[in-house]
Each structure stands twice: as C-alpha cells, then as structure tokens.
Amino acid sequence: MAGGWARDGAVQDQIDDTVSDAVRAARTRMPSGESAEYCDICGEDIPEKRRKALPGVRTCIACQSARDAQTRSSGINRRGSKDSQLR
Helix, strand or coil: CCCCCCCCCHHHHHHHHHHHHHHHHHHHHCCCCCCCCECCCCCCECCHHHHHHCCCCCCCHHHHHHHHHHHHHCCCCCCCCHHHHHC
C-alpha cells in the first residue's frame, strides 16, 4: 500500500528499477575480450581456469579482491538513518 500521492506498487517499482540499474552497471564493468596470462597489476600468472571462467580478465584474484574492497568502501551509504535522509 502506497501512501500520499504515490500509486499502489510505486515503492516496489522503484526498488526494481534500482536493482535493474545496478545489474546493468555491473555488466558494463565486466571484462570482455581476450584474457591476460599475467596480472596487469602485480605480474603474477592468472590461472587458466580463471581466464576461461572470466573472458577478458586482466587481474589475478588477489589484486581483483583488493580493487573490489576499495570500490565497496567508497560508495553510497545505503544504511543512513532516517534522520539523515530527512535533513
């Protein structure tokens, strides 16, 4: 049940759109093309299984994990309190 001027189902539509946008953005960031044999960052070998599983991969697991951790820590705060959203 929506409140105010919103129609029923508007909140779910907004949630669905947010998820769709996130999936679309993640797909555009995925590597494509030919995989590298050696990591672009540290120079270590990239295992053949990883290269086959992720076409276009350019980094080893350790370097990619570090990059992912940096990306996660600098993003949108979706856990903000209700008070911070009302300001």
